[in-house]
Amino acid sequence: MDFDFYLSTMWSVLKALPLTLEIWFFGVAIGLVLATGLTWLRASGYKLGEYFTRAYVFVFRGSPLLVQLYLIYFGLSQFDFIRHSPILWPILRDPMYCTIVAMALNTAAYSSEIFRGSLRAVPVGQIEAAKAFGMPAFTRFRLVTLPIALRLALPAYSTEIILMTKATALASVVTIMEMMGTAQKIQHDTFRPIEVLTCAGVIYLLLNLSIARLFAWVEYLLSPHLRPAPGQSQQIKPVPEVL
């Protein structure tokens, strides 16, 4: 085994990690804002809002992210009004921004479905108790519905975020030299795909491992009520054993 080659490849790919993280962070953050808006629109009870969010989710969940990215990067520049727009054009001619936009739009669709599901899963008795004690709608949402829904959403949402770290690799097809783009370049230059892709794969694995651990930790902090009580020794299993 050529350790020097592995080490130098690792190092080159790692140098692209900040760019990967940047795409990931902004994609996820903007996606979260959009998802919150979509969830609110869906839950608001307005028919128009419901139709819009349904259509949105249908389109962005139903087609590959790669297709969305191509359409945004290559497709939108076909329109004159976009090329002449002082706001849209600076964003849409930049492959980095395009990737972030595509990722944000895509993850917003999935996340809003996750949030909608977890809002609906909040036990109705918990909300009724808040009503019966005179809490106004917003207080009820802030103190009861949201904290419970957030805990319910975390496991699925952390999976979605891990999917997004992997999706950053698509940025390489629009010329961004993040980790995958860098790996591909080394592969082209050296003709040693196995070693190079192994290096990239290992780094993605470690990255996702840390993100998964981070979420597990947040989940742990937020769910003392699902752990054994102080002085209670037996483990309460969150999932019934079926096997």
Add this chain to the structure above:
Amino acid sequence: MSASLATAANAKPSLDTTAAISVKDMRKCFGDHEVLKGISLEAHKGDVISILGSSGSGKSTLLRCINLLETPDSGEVRVDGELIRMKQSRDGHQTPADIHQVERIRADLAMVFQSFNLWSHMTVLENLVAAPVHVLKRPRAECLEQAEALLKRVGIWERRNYYPPHMSGGQQQRAAIARALAMNPKVMLFDEPTSALDPELVGEVLRVMRSLAEEGRTMLVVTHEMGFARDVSSKVMFLHKGEVDSLGEPKEMFARPPTQQFKQFITNFNK
């Protein structure tokens, strides 16, 4: 001398005329199914009214219409003389005219649920201070102090930092009663507070409720505990198919059931 006579004379009628809670001709349908067919009821300060009836007779719906967890189709609810104002909506149903009024009145009508409904992500102490702080806008420190005193009273002070899922049903229900007391409610609504409990845990909850009755709390209690209804309550109301079948003094009602329905109900119960 004459002044004190005057106040005494004035005080009596005003005590009598303002019921702590009064319900007049309340009706409620779910689709075609008429669940409440014109129920009226009045509780004065210190009254404990036990509401009996077989399953499906509309007991829960009655309580839930009183604090507007369900919207009654017609009828009046007054709490301490104040009418809950309703308005006609476009589809012909009535809805609360002023949600702020409803919220204010709900805060005076603390409810204890069959399945406790303690907020599971909050500790017992947090459960007790949430509504007083965020609804009544009282200072947190004062609420915490009151909460600890209430938890001592219902005998679960040691569990104040526990989360509800870590406690037995009896402890959870006592915490839920303490949570209701923390609101200093004018009227307490109990919907089968002991029905979800293992038999050996019923006693501890009933003891707390008995002590509330003794200190003069106004309570509407939906229950299947005949002992409680007979010995603790000041009135018993028997619902049958959405109507008040009979209403009266508990000793009298149990000694000489006024209707065939009620007689059958208690006979079935003792079997």
